[in-house]
Amino acid sequence: MILIGQYDSPFVRRVAIALRLYGLTFEHRPWSTFGDGDKIAPYNPLRRVPTLLLDAGEALIESTAILDYLDELVGPDKAMIAESGPERRHALKICALATGLGDKAVSLVYERVLRKDHQSKLWVERCETQIGGVLEVLEKQRAGIASPYWFGAAIGHADIAVACVLRFTSEAHPLFFNAARYPALSAHAAACEALPAFSEIVQPLIPPSA
Numbered sequence: 682m683i684l685i686g687q688y689d690s691p692f693v694r695r696v697a698i699a700l701r702l703y704g705l706t707f708e709h710r711p712w713s714t715f716g717d718g719d720k721i722a723p724y725n726p727l728r729r730v731p732t733l734l735l736d737a738g739e740a741l742i743e744s745t746a747i748l749d750y751l752d753e754l755v756g757p758d759k760a761m762i763a764e765s766g767p768e769r770r771h772a773l774k775i776c777a778l779a780t781g782l783g784d785k786a787v788s789l790v791y792e793r794v795l796r797k798d799h800q801s802k803l804w805v806e807r808c809e810t811q812i813g814g815v816l817e818v819l820e821k822q823r824a825g826i827a828s829p830y831w832f833g834a835a836i837g838h839a840d841i842a843v844a845c846v847l848r849f850t851s852e853a854h855p856l857f858f859n860a861a862r863y864p865a866l867s868a869h870a871a872a873c874e875a876l877p878a879f880s881e882i883v884q885p886l887i888p889p890s891a
Contacts, residue, residue, distance in 0.1 A: 682707040685721060686714075686730025688884035689852075691783045691845035692744040693731040698841050699748055701878040703755050707733075715889045744780065748838055761837040768832060775819070775831060775839035782815040783846040790853050794888050812850070812857055816866065819843060824865035829872070836873070844873035852886040 684700065684707050686693030700707050712720050718728040724740040725732040733741040733750075741747045752760035763769040785808040792800050792808075823831070823843075831839045847870040851858040860867040873879055 682736060683710055683734040684708070685710045685712050685724065685732040685734065687711045687887065688882055689849070689886045690730055690787075691842075691849040692780065694848075694882060694884075695838070695841045695845045696731045696733065696744050696747050696751075697882045698845070698878045699751055699761065699838065701882060702761065702836070703751060703759065705751065705754070711884075713887075713889075745776065761835070761841070762839075763832070772832060772837060772839045775822070776842045778815050778819060779839070779842040779846045782812055782819075783849060785811045786846070786850045786853055786857075790888055809857070812854075816858065816863055820863045820866050823869050831869075836876075840869070840873055844870045844879065848874065848883075849886065853888075 682700070682705065684693065684697055688694045688697060688711070697707075697709070710720075712730070714721065714728055714730055721728045721730065721732060724734060725742045727742065729742065731742075731744055731747060733747045735741065741750055748762075752762060757764040762772050789805065789808050789812075792805060828834060830836050831843075843866070847858060847866060858866075
C-alpha cells in the first residue's frame, strides 16, 4: 500500500498512525495538495489527501473511508472501533467532531495564507465559533471519562483523530487551543503523542504558499 499526503495533515497522519498500530506495511509519498496536485490527480481527481493506493491498484480517498477499509482488513477483533451498536456510533461521532474541527482549522489556514488581503470576516468568525464549540464539547466529554482512552484501556480511532487534530490546531492557531482552558484534551493529546507511533509519524506544519 502507498499512502499519499504529508504528515502535517491531521487526516493523513491519523491514517498513517492507524496503519502503524495495525502493523500494516506501507510506503509513504509526502506529496502536497498544492505543490504536487498533478501527481495526486491520477489517483484522486479531487487532488486531496489522504489517498491510499492498494496493491491491486485501487485508490481509496478520505480518511474515514480508508480507515473503514483498514478495519475490515484487520478484522473486528483488532479494529480500533466497535463493530456495531451505540459504542460504534459514539466513536464515529467523536471522529466526525474532531475531523470537522480539523476541516475548519485547515480552512482558516487557507483563508489566512491565500486570502490574506481579502479575508471574509463572516467566514472567519463562523469557523472560529465552530472550532470553539467543538473543543468545549470534546473537553466536557473527555473530562468525564476516567479510562486511559475514550472507550476504555485500548486506543481507538476517536483517540487518534482528536490527538491529531489538536496538534494541527495548536500549531496552526495557537490562540484557539489553550491547555489551561482544555486540560482534559491537553492530557489526552499528551498521552497519545507520547506513544511511539505518534512520535515516529509527525511533521511540523508547512502552510501553503500563496
